[in-house]
Amino acid sequence: MDSVYSDIDSNSCDFFPHTDDEDSRASLRSASPDSSPLCQPRSPVPERQPEKKRRRGRARSEATVQVVKKNRRLKANDRERNRMHNLNDALDALRGVLPAFPDETKLTKIETLRFAHNYIWALSETIRIADLQAGKTGDPPLLLSPACLGDASSPGSDACSWSSSASSSSSSPAYCASSPGSPAAPEDYSYLQQDALYGFHGFVPGIY
DNA sequence: TAGGCCATCTGGTCCT
């Protein structure tokens, strides 16, 4: 957490080469009471002086209240900017672990999230079905070939094959009409190898 | 040119 925000000040001007941030900070600094302890007069202070100072202080705080607010706003903007950058970094990391598309087009944010959702669902279904089959027949578990997972470009291609006999169930694309949020009915699981893939390969922005 | 996507700003709310 500290590492995230420790350099906020050093980066605060990356997007705004010059803002009045410095100005407001400078004026705030000049108005800061922090410097007063070292500058207190050694001579005894007349009793009436605090009243005077209080009055002047009030007037100055009226004047600086806007500066303080502005400074606070600028800092909040900076944090918000950083927060969104972190969010985008996380999305980029997510894009990095998802199968790539051939045209190298960068997935939008919503596409990335939906794609990841489908992808996770497909993988978890793969594991589930594999466990079921292994328990039933003693066959080696179904494994999605790395070529298939890594090559999102050709959902219907032969590159997408399964490492067990189940791969012969259907060669025609069985598009998964249902979203991962409402996975296919149990009877559809015989098509899982395609469903799972097309569930996320077949993802089309706006269709989901 | 309209529409989609994005980055940023902003004010509000909640939490520590």
Place this chain on the structure above:
DNA sequence: AGGACCAGATGGCCTA
């Protein structure tokens, strides 16, 4: 009080 999070507003950029 200050920070995190959120959602709305706004303007810029890109593409069909």
